[in-house]
Amino acid sequence: MLEKIQPYIDLVSNNQNYRRLWLSQIVSNFGDWFGILAVYALITRYSDSEFLLGLIIVVKMLSLASFSPFAGYLTDRFDRRRIMIICDLLRGLLVLGLLLVVSYDTLWLAYVLTALQMMLSAIFEPAKTSSIPNVTTREELVDANVLSSASWSIIFTMGMGFGGLATAWLGTDLVFIINAISYAVSARFIYRAVIPQEKMSQAELKRTRNPLTGIREGFRYLFDNPQVLRPTLAKGCFTMLLGGLTYMLILVSEDVLMMGSIGLGLLYSARGVGTGIGPVIGRRIFDRERDWVRAMGYCMMFGGMMYSIVGMTTSLGVMLLFVFIAHAASGANWVMSTVLLQRRTPDTFRGRIFSTEWLLFTLTQSASVMLASWILENDWLGIQQTMIVYAFFLAVAGVIWHLTVTRDEEAYHEKNGEEYVPAHSRTAERF
Template structure:
């Protein structure tokens, strides 16, 4: 076991700049999940409205989506290290400001500050992902992304649980203060890291001084480079179905398993663990990078099949196994598409490419959840048949990917060999 982990531990130990960037990501991600239940508690304290509770999720997703295009422009035009530091400091202040919500009349402030927090996250994420190739060698790039994804999965499974206990024991104000400190600590680690970056030339800076010009130029770059466009579609294609399926796990826990938050915690823990181990398994099965676009289609297909089984069974044990397997495939899809984008995209466009990918991801996720919730609300279907339908359409998407995008990738690779 230790031998298998050695390349990852060695990278963290020997590469000081990656270690600091990884620690910053880990701490800020923990802060994201740690403070979430305190935010829910504040909304619940000053409102009995389920709509207002759900609205905070919509605000988070729409803020990310709406700010993603300009965020990528910032990540390419300005120094990414400084951007991440300022994003962390300002996110900390935004979270701290939620303490001012002390009455129903002030509840609007929680939504405004959450929107600000997520807009800053929309800048931080592409800046961070774009920086990983600049602090690692090409040989270590896949391992670096596996470490990042595995860390996210661990934090996902523990952050909300710890935040829930902390909210209960310490109260919302103290939790928000601690959340603020996580962002400031993240900023400190980014400050300590040396993050090289290829700057735009004077001509490029002048040509793209209008943000709309810079954004449109990034979009043209993406559309004209199909070998970059293909992996950029992987996460969005997957989450068009997976977003709704993850949402439906909440209903499964409540109405099928009758286990409430305990069942949901177990299902989400299986999701997080699967996301963490999937990239490691995927890399062992698909060792050749030339096969990774094919792996993305197979991962989408496999994930859909696993969720069809989740919709069929009633045992919590079986559900945990198949949710874990489904998200193992999703995790492999996530890391392989990220690494290909990092390698294939030139540094001066990387921020805009990753922000566009994030935009597709958030839009796909939002649409998927809205459709699933409307279908359940209307009574057209119950939760288990809906899971099987979502899983079945996801299988179809994986098959279509294999016959179109995988084939186009293979043709491009053949042309590259001839050239």
């Protein structure tokens, strides 16, 4: 057992810059997941509308999506370390603003503050993901992403579990204060890290001084390089249906299990544990990177089949098991697509590519949640019926992926050899 986790122990022990970036992720993620149930509780306290509950998720996703192209431009053009620190501090202030939501008449403020918080997250996330290859060696990169994913999942599990209890027992105000403090601690860890970054040339800086030019060049690079475009599509295709399924877990806890925040905390904890274990399992099953694009299609099909079972049962134990398995597939898909993008994209374009990935991810998730909430609001289908329909089409999406994207990837490898190793894959020296 120790041999299996030793590479991750060595990575955290020996690479202090990755360790600080990783610790900032742990702290801020805990605050986020600890606080998200408090936001849901705030909405359900002052409104019993399923549509308004779904709308907060859509507002989050659309805010991320609308700002993502500009965010990618910023993270490629300016110092990512400084950008992440500023984003953390501002997000902490915005979370404290949620203390002002005290009635139905002030509920709109939760949506505005959440939108602004997500705009800052749209900058922070591509900056963080783009920085990981610059604080690790090529050999450490996969371990770093698996560890980041596993940590996200553990913190997700703990944050959601404790968050559900804290929201019920301590109230939303204290939860928001803890969330704000987590952002300040995260900023401190990033401040202490050295994060190398390949700078744009003076000619490129001058050419892209107009943000629209820089954004346009990022999209052009993506479509001119299909080997980068393919993994960019993976998360968006998955969450096109998984987003609605995850949203429906909120309603399953309320209306099927009749367990409220505690039930949701358990379901989301199963989701988190699965997301963490999935990349480790996926790496062992698909040990060659050239097989990872094919594996993404398998993950979609498998996730759909597992959620169909969730939609057919009223047993908490069965739901926890199959939510866990479905999100293990999702976690494997996430890490494989992230590593391929980090390897295949030059540093000066990485922020724009990851922000485009976020754009696709958030748009498809928003559409997925909005459609599900609209179906349920109008009583066209029940919660579990809607879940089964979504699960079926997720499996179909995996089949379509195999007939299109996987075939293109295999043709690419046949043309270019066993493994794709870009000329720009040099990593910065560790400090």
